[in-house]
Amino acid sequence: MKCLLDASYTLRGDKPAIRLFYKTREGSEIKEVTDFSPYFYATAKEDIAGLKKIIEKFDNVSGVEKQVRLDRGAEREVLRINVKQPRDVPSLRQEIKGLDGCEEVREADLPFAQRYIIDSGIIPMQHTKEIGLNVASFDMEVYNARGEPKAEKDPILMISYADNEGLRRVWSTKGKKLGLDYLVEVESEKEMIYKFIETVRERKIDIIVTYNGDNFDFPYLKDRCSFHNITPSLGLNNAKVKLERRGMNFGARVRGRPHVDMYPVCRQLFNLPRYRLEDVYFELFDQIKADIKAADMHRIWDSDDPVKLGEFIGYSMSDADATLRIALSLLPLQYELSRLIRLPVYECSRSASGQKVEHLLVGEAYKRNILVPNKPSERIFDERKTKSYVGAYVVDPIKGVHDNIILFDFRSLYPSIITSYNIDCSTIDCDCCSGERKKSPTGHYFCEKKDGFIPSVLGALVAKRVEVKNKLGEEKDPQKKSLLNVEQQALKLLANSMYGYFGFPRARWYSHECAEAIAALGRHYIHETIIKARASGFRVIYGDTDSVYLTLDELDLRDDIMRKAKNFLKEINNMLPGDMELEFEGFYPRGIFITKKRYALMDEHGMLSVKGLETRRRDWSEIVKDTQRRVLNTLLSDKDHKKAADIVKEVVAEIKEGAVPLEKLAINTQITRELGDYVQPGPHIIAAKKALRHGFDYKQGSIVTYIITRKGDSISDRARVIDLVEEGDYDADYYINNQLLPAVMRILEAFDYSEDELKGLGKQMTLDSFR
DNA sequence: ATACTACGGGG
DNA sequence: CAGTACGTAGTAT
Numbered sequence: 001m002k003c004l005l006d007a008s009y010t011l012r013g014d015k016p017a018i019r020l021f022y023k024t025r026e027g028s029e030i031k032e033v034t035d036f037s038p039y040f041y042a043t044a045k046e047d048i049a050g051l052k053k054i055i056e057k058f059d060n061v062s063g064v065e066k067q068v069r070l071d072r073g074a075e076r077e078v079l080r081i082n083v084k085q086p087r088d089v090p091s092l093r094q095e096i097k098g099l100d101g102c103e104e105v106r107e108a109d110l111p112f113a114q115r116y117i118i119d120s121g122i123i124p125m126q127h128t129k130e131i132g133l134n135v136a137s138f139d140m141e142v143y144n145a146r147g148e149p150k151a152e153k154d155p156i157l158m159i160s161y162a163d164n165e166g167l168r169r170v171w172s173t174k175g176k177k178l179g180l181d182y183l184v185e186v187e188s189e190k191e192m193i194y195k196f197i198e199t200v201r202e203r204k205i206d207i208i209v210t211y212n213g214d215n216f217d218f219p220y221l222k223d224r225c226s227f228h229n230i231t232p233s234l235g236l237n238n239a240k241v242k243l244e245r246r247g248m249n250f251g252a253r254v255r256g257r258p259h260v261d262m263y264p265v266c267r268q269l270f271n272l273p274r275y276r277l278e279d280v281y282f283e284l285f286d287q288i289k290a291d292i293k294a295a296d297m298h299r300i301w302d303s304d305d306p307v308k309l310g311e312f313i314g315y316s317m318s319d320a321d322a323t324l325r326i327a328l329s330l331l332p333l334q335y336e337l338s339r340l341i342r343l344p345v346y347e348c349s350r351s352a353s354g355q356k357v358e359h360l361l362v363g364e365a366y367k368r369n370i371l372v373p374n375k376p377s378e379r380i381f382d383e384r385k386t387k388s389y390v391g392a393y394v395v396d397p398i399k400g401v402h403d404n405i406i407l408f409d410f411r412s413l414y415p416s417i418i419t420s421y422n423i424d425c426s427t428i429d430c431d432c433c434s435g436e437r438k439k440s441p442t443g444h445y446f447c448e449k450k451d452g453f454i455p456s457v458l459g460a461l462v463a464k465r466v467e468v469k470n471k472l473g474e475e476k477d478p479q480k481k482s483l484l485n486v487e488q489q490a491l492k493l494l495a496n497s498m499y500g501y502f503g504f505p506r507a508r509w510y511s512h513e514c515a516e517a518i519a520a521l522g523r524h525y526i527h528e529t530i531i532k533a534r535a536s537g538f539r540v541i542y543g544d545t546d547s548v549y550l551t552l553d554e555l556d557l558r559d560d561i562m563r564k565a566k567n568f569l570k571e572i573n574n575m576l577p578g579d580m581e582l583e584f585e586g587f588y589p590r591g592i593f594i595t596k597k598r599y600a601l602m603d604e605h606g607m608l609s610v611k612g613l614e615t616r617r618r619d620w621s622e623i624v625k626d627t628q629r630r631v632l633n634t635l636l637s638d639k640d641h642k643k644a645a646d647i648v649k650e651v652v653a654e655i656k657e658g659a660v661p662l663e664k665l666a667i668n669t670q671i672t673r674e675l676g677d678y679v680q681p682g683p684h685i686i687a688a689k690k691a692l693r694h695g696f697d698y699k700q701g702s703i704v705t706y707i708i709t710r711k712g713d714s715i716s717d718r719a720r721v722i723d724l725v726e727e728g729d730y731d732a733d734y735y736i737n738n739q740l741l742p743a744v745m746r747i748l749e750a751f752d753y754s755e756d757e758l759k760g761l762g763k764q765m766t767l768d769s770f771r
Numbered sequence: 772a773t774a775c776t777a778c779g780g781g782g
Numbered sequence: 783c784a785g786t787a788c789g790t791a792g793t794a795t
Contacts, residue, residue, distance in 0.1 A: 038784065089784040109784055144782050154782090216781035247787030249780095263780050275780065294782045352787070506787095619777070619792075672777070680775050680794060715793075738793095777792075 001025060003131050004124040005206060006256050006344055007113040009086065016085055018116045021236060021256040023131055023206055028236060028256070036116050037062065038083045040108035041069070041371065042096050048077050051101040055081055058095070060088040069371040073426035073450070078106070078371060086112040107372050110362070117342055118363045125338040125345055129483060133206040135331065136163035137324035138196065140217050141316045145298040148701055151223030155189045157301055158313060159196045160320035163203060164328060170317050171195050174301070178310045182317055190228045193221070200234055200257070207345075208234070208254055209327035211277045211319070212263040214350075218252030219243060251350055258346040260334060262326050265349050269330065273610055281322045284329060286605075289322055290315060332483070336490040353497040354504040360494060361509060364457045373508040384505035389516040392545035393523040395530075397593035399750040401639050402541050402551050404558065405601065406565045409585040410526055410546040412492075414499035416580040417521045419459045423502075424452025425511040440517035441524060454509060458498050465491040522546070529572060529582065536568050542593055547585065549593075562587060592635050594750040602636050613746050618668040618703075623660055624739045627651050631744050641751040648744050648758045655735050658728045665730050666705045666722050674700055683708070683719035691721040708734040 006021040018033040044051040048066065056064045063082040068075055081096070083089055093108040110118075117124065138161045143154040158172035168182040171192040176185040186192045200208065210217050218241055225232045232241040236256030243250045252259050266272075266280045273279075278289040292300070292315045300308045338345040341360045348356065365372050376384060417423070421438060427447035429435070435445020446452065451459075465488050472484040499522075501507050503515035522545070530540050530548060538550040555561050565584065572582045591601040598612040610632070627648065634644040654660055669684035675698070678685050687706040688698035698704060698721075707725045712718035715738070718731055741755050748758065 040784075083784090086784050093784080107784090111783080111785055115784075140782080142782055147782095149782055157782095210781095212780040214780090220782085244783090245786050249787070261780095267779085277780085292782095297782065347785095350787095355787095669777070678776090682776065682793060684777095773795085775792105775794080778790085779788105 001127045001130060002029070003127050003133070004117075004122060004344070005258055006346060007117060007124070008255065009112050009116075011085070014085065016112065018113055020122075023133065025131055027204070030236065030256070033116065033120075036119070038086045038089055038112055038115070039080055040083070040089060040093060041106040042079045042081060043071075043076070043103045043106065044079070044101055045103045047101055048079065051099065052079055054099060054101065055079065055096060058092065060084045060092060068369075070369055071371045073452075076371075104374070106374060109375065114343065114347075114359075117344075118366050123339050123342055124348075125335040128332075128335050129479070134163060134165065134204055135207045135209060135324065135327060136161060136200060136203065136205040137209045137211075137320045137327060138162075138213075138217065139210065139316060139319040139323060140220065141297060141312070142220060143298050143301065144294060145302075147295075147703060149220070151220050152227065156192065156220070156224055157297075158316050159192055160316040161196060161199060162317075162320040162324040163205065164324065165203070167199075167203065168317060168321070169195075169199065170313050170320075172313055172316075174304075175309055175313050178306060178313065180310065180313060180317075183313060189224065190230065193225060193228070193230060193232075197232070197234055205257060207327075207331065208257055208259045209323055209331075210252075210259065210261050211280075211323045211326075212261065213259060214246075214250050214252050214261045214264070218259070219250060246350060251346070253346060258344065260327065260331065260345060260349045262323060262330065265330055265334060266326070268353065269333075277319060277322055277326075280326060284326060289318060332486045333489055333493075336486050337493070340490055340494065353493075354501055354507060357494065357497045357501040358508060361454070361457060365453070368453065368456075370453060375508055376506060376510065381505050384510060384512070387512060389503075389512065389519065390523075391519050393526050394544045394596050395540075395542065396596060397542035397549070397599065398539070399593055399595075401590065401592050401635060403590050404551055404556065404561050405541065405588040405591045406550045406561065407585040407588065407601075408529075408548050408550065408565075408569065409583045410522075410529070410548070412496065412581045412583070413522055413525055413546060414518055415458055415462060415495040417518050417525075418498055419455050419462060421517070421521065422446045422448065422452050422455045423514050423518055424454045425509065425514060426450075427452040427455075428511070428513055428517075441520040442513070442517050444513055444517050446517075454498060454502075458495060461491050461495045465495065525576075525580070532572060533568065536564075536571070538568070541591075542599065544596065549591070558587065558589070590636055590639075592632070592747075592750070594747060598746060600632055600636065608632070608636070620743065621665045621667050621735070621739055623651065623655070623664040623735070624743045626664070627740060628743050628747070631747055635747070641748070641753075645748060645751070645753055645758060648740070648748065649760055651740060652736055652759055655732050655740065658730070658732065660730070660735075662707055662722055662725060662727055662730065665707055665735060667707075668703050668705050670703045671698060671700055681716065683716045686716040687719040687721050691724060694724060696721065696723070708738075 002022045002024050004020055004022055009016050009018050012034060015034060018036055020031040022029040052064050055061060060083055061081055062084050065080045067078055067080050069078050083092060089108055093105045096102055097105045138159060140159050141157045142149045143157055158170050161169040170183050171186050172183060173186055175183055186195060222232050222241055234241055235254045239255035242253045244253055266275055270283055272283060278291055281289045292312060300312045334345055334349050338348040341348055341356055342363050343359050362372050423446050428444055430447035433448050439445045468484050468488045472481060475481045475484060499518050502511050530543055533540055533550055539553055540548060541551055542549040552561050552564060569582055569584055588601040588603055591599060593599040600608055600610040600613060602608055630647050631644045634647060635641060671688060684704040684706055688704045691698060705722045706719045707722050708715060708718050708731045709720050709725055709729050710731050741758060745755060
């Protein structure tokens with residue numbers, strides 16, 4: 001019984017060797033595979049034998065073989081080119097692509113270890129329950145008196161650690177006398193780092209989890225290690241932590257001990273307005289996690305106030321605890337996805353849904369002897385991005401506040417459309433069928449004789465899910481039940497991503513026509529649902545893509561409404577064919593609908609979920625965020641838009657008087673590049689440059705806190721860093737017109753307020769335009 | 772309308 | 783290392 005945690009390759013002499021990192025019941029095992037060589041394919045324009053002869057003469061090519069593969073549903077001859085080393089592939093594919101007789105180079109961009117996993121058929125992350133993985137989280141607090149902490153100057157103050165065997169630690173250079181059982185005082189930061197690394201190794205940790213460790217904890221830890229001239233040897237065989245570029249961000253890789261960063265995982269799994277650790281913790285466990293403001297940390301540390309220091313250390317411990325708890329609840333799904341997609345958990349947990357689907361398809365293509373299409377070039381990607389189609393059904397909502405809202409979600413509509421219509425680029429408008437029976441509203445039809453590739457993969461996922469759900473129904477053991485539940489979740493997640501994949505501009509199996517046809521059929525079915533809902537006496541407040549928001553005017557009791565809703569659900573589901581299913585997604589006592597994609601709902605616990613409305617980013621001033629919050633809350637709790645409008649009018653008046661303190665008007669924006677490199681400097685850059693002349697230190701990475709003042713022409717001209725502005729010197733018009741009003745108008749436009757009215761200039765256009 | 776620039780998580 | 787995100791929203795021109 002083995003669990004593949006990680007895979008990579010190394011060179012043994014001039015030969016590549018795949019390294020497989022397993023955990024068994026006995027412990028770690030590293031297996032090396034030396035009889036697998038890198039390869040890719042080439043297709044010929046005409047003379048495949050001639051092309052073969054030319055390629056055979058290349059230096060780093062160890063052999064060329066003629067083979068038959070399926071391409072877009074048809075058989076074709078290809079050349080399989082075996083290569084000596086993976087690193088030879090990029091240059092070779094360029095050269096071969098440039099040959100006169102060569103049409104295309106295929107499958108030349110798959111990482112070597114991933115290629116091996118696909119070809120050998122091994123499955124990562126098996127038997128995780130039986131073997132029992134050791135999971136540990138860690139978190140760091142660092143000194144940050146200058147705002148953004150700088151690794152070359154600011155030390156790590158403490159490292160907190162928690163594992164699933166119950167060990168909890170905070171290593172800190174302060175706090176000895178506080179009597180905290182998890183606190184271990186250390187002499188130095190160096191000792192702190194050593195203790196942490198030692199603990200991970202001694203306790204044979206298999207999975208390291210963090211919250212944003214990819215872009216904060218690990219990079220910072222690495223920098224502090226360099227500072228102290230120590231090696232961050234957290235991996236197996238003393239392997240160092242490695243930072244890899246993943247798009248614009250980093251991924252922190254620990255060889256043989258997969259690091260799973262819960263932040264990207266949560267971003268994929270939940271739909272939340274914010275993804276701070278506390279937000280995710282609340283979402284999962286309904287518990288509020290005490291927070292300490294980053295700006296206060298260095299003061300607490302320097303003050304040596306034992307109470308405050310105790311809170312700070314406790315906070316650090318709670319971060320590691322929370323991260324571990326989140327991980328323990330979400331990792332089973334990550335393991336399951338890793339198994340299904342057959343991608344190691346480090347990569348899988350960081351892949352977006354499009355990449356997940358794609359990797360699954362690459363593996364399934366191998367099994368079916370299908371030649372994998374290439375990724376689009378940047379040019380084609382841009383083309384695809386701009387090419388739109390009549391997408392999902394979205395109707396303008398009935399504007400205003402509504403009570404007792406029921407949400408039905410139609411997500412599994414798309415997978416069942418794909419499988420029942422057999423939608424795929426290998427089946428579209430085939431020669432063997434006429435398509436008269438089943439045409440999509442876009443005019444395309446799909447082969448009724450031969451299964452398409454994606455429908456067959458998707459069909460297998462759906463069938464497997466049905467099987468798992470059946471087992472789930474019979475299973476009594478709660479542990480096995482939860483495993484089965486995770487398995488069906490993973491299958492559902494992948495099945496639901498297939499439609500999006502057809503329209504994903506970077507997809508290898510992208511198909512505009514297929515995506516369009518699926519969307520058109522989706523419109524048809526949801527439209528039918530809405531018509532039937534109306535016929536059953538519901539008021540349809542809003543419908544978007546796969547969901548409908550309904551309410552009943554004549555009933556006010558939650559239970560009555562729920563009963564009627566459930567009955568309607570049954571009625572619809574009885575009429576739907578196959579795996580198609582309308583699902584109950586939620587009940588909301590109150591909600592406000594503004595326009596398409598902009599609404600806020602209050603659930604039964606009084607929690608607000610806001611879509612497309614809030615300005616939470618740091619480049620909005622506090623007064624704007626604050627006023628927006630007040631307006632929303634007033635509308636939802638008092639149902640009184642006049643009261644909400646009055647709040648705005650009050651704030652407008654306050655701004656006009658010059659009475660708003662500067663700190664509430666400050667806008668924060670980061671300098672992301674060298675100051676000289678800006679072609680089109682924004683207000684924060686102009687403000688920073690002006691401040692440089694006054695002796696301030698602004699450079700790449702600094703966050704500029706600035707105010708738009710009265711003196712100057714353009715907005716940039718008038719921007720000054722807050723420390724150089726006198727209280728009251730701000731551009732009231734800017735704050736009213738460019739900050740406050742755009743933000744609150746997003747909400748109040750539903751009530752037919754005009755900007756002028758809110759500014760106190762004109763009259764309200766229509767009073768009580770609804771109920 | 773288009774180009775450029777920034778946001779997110781973490782302290 | 784056979785690999786380089788992403789979708790959205792602001793300002794300036």
